[in-house]
Amino acid sequence: MQTFFTPDQLADPINAKANKILRTCVHCGLCQATCPTFQVQGDELDSPRGRIYLIKEMLEKGRPADARTVKHLDRCLGCLSCTSTCPSGVDYAHLIELGRAHVEATYRRPLGERLLRGILLRVLPYPTRFRLALFGAGLVRPLARFLPGRLKGMVALAPRRLPALSRAEDPQTYSVAAPKMRVALMTGCAQKALDPEINEATIRLLTRLGAEVVIPKNIACCGALPLHMGAEGRAKALAEAQVRAVMAEHAAKPLDALVITTSGCGTTVKDYGQLLGTEAAAKVAGLARDVSEVVAALGLPQGKGGLRVAYHAACSLQHGQKIKTLPKELLQKAGFEVVEPVDAHLCCGSAGTYNLLQPEISAELRRRKVETLMAKAPQVIAAGNLGCMVQIGQGAGVPVVHTVSLLDWATGGPLPKGLAP
Structure with missing residues (x-):
């Protein structure tokens, strides 16, 4: 893509970064075929290529964002399906972040918004x-x-019943006799309130497999939700606090990994080096692992799951972290029959706060996703991201359970609450 930034504009690191990304786009339009919002809306400006043009025009002209641009950038899920499709390697993830940050800095939204x-x-x-x-x-x-x-x-x-608070997530160390590795667990923010069973299952499974698990002091939100909304300053502040918490634990005794059970968070933490640009942030990003990666490294024994499981591939896991087959392989090894829906690459419509801010598009994406999942006649749906679980659970007729909860149960842990009679 040809760009027309002036030398003075390119002296700004933000414009320089945007220019580099924009020039990799070749206008091919292949991204449209895998963009969920384009499939629902049928509008060029609701496709990655259309949004790239909007961001280019806004930054090149150095103008504030207008309502038209904001509408179409807000409609982007940030699912990154386009990055899995793009033959040119366009770094859309960072470009949409730049565009959203510019929106928040230059556009005054209506009072209600x-x-x-x-x-x-x-x-x-x-x-x-x-x-x-x-x-x-x-x-x-x-x-x-x-x-x-x-x-x-x-x-x-919102759930009809709130789960009890879990003391398992308090700062502490879960020791094992002969540890294969020492890992810190990122307990999350929304997950602690909505489904603490995920962290409990993770602790049980990892310690059973031989990992010493540490819950660091002051571990909190990773900044993914504010970043998704364009609130870069708030996201960076939360990310810096997270880096301090993990590095304090790493300094006390070296960590082999930072385990993350919500893939949306994992995608953000693995990008801390880019987001914060510090050595400590890059170190934490290098330690970050999805729980499926750590389970595979420890070695999962054969299990006796027995159920027919429809696996939902969270966008942040398959497109953001490029982890596409590992969770399915682990579920199969644990004894489950794993099936996958058609169009597994498409988003369920959760996408952080998207289902709260864009409810109409989100609801249509959920309807489509649930329809394809239920067409496989599963007994349970598995996913590796809390937001997806909540979203799909609104329409599915079967339990929606985190992958790690199923792996824990199949290898000796308790029955997940979602599967209880």
């Missing part, structure tokens, strides 16, 4: 606040039909 986004930024990354919000959603559920559209959707996504 500012309030909604402000609430999400101040609630979702903080487990205690999030639990209180979920409790409040339960109280207003009987009145949900009187709420505005997006608030109604938020109430619908």
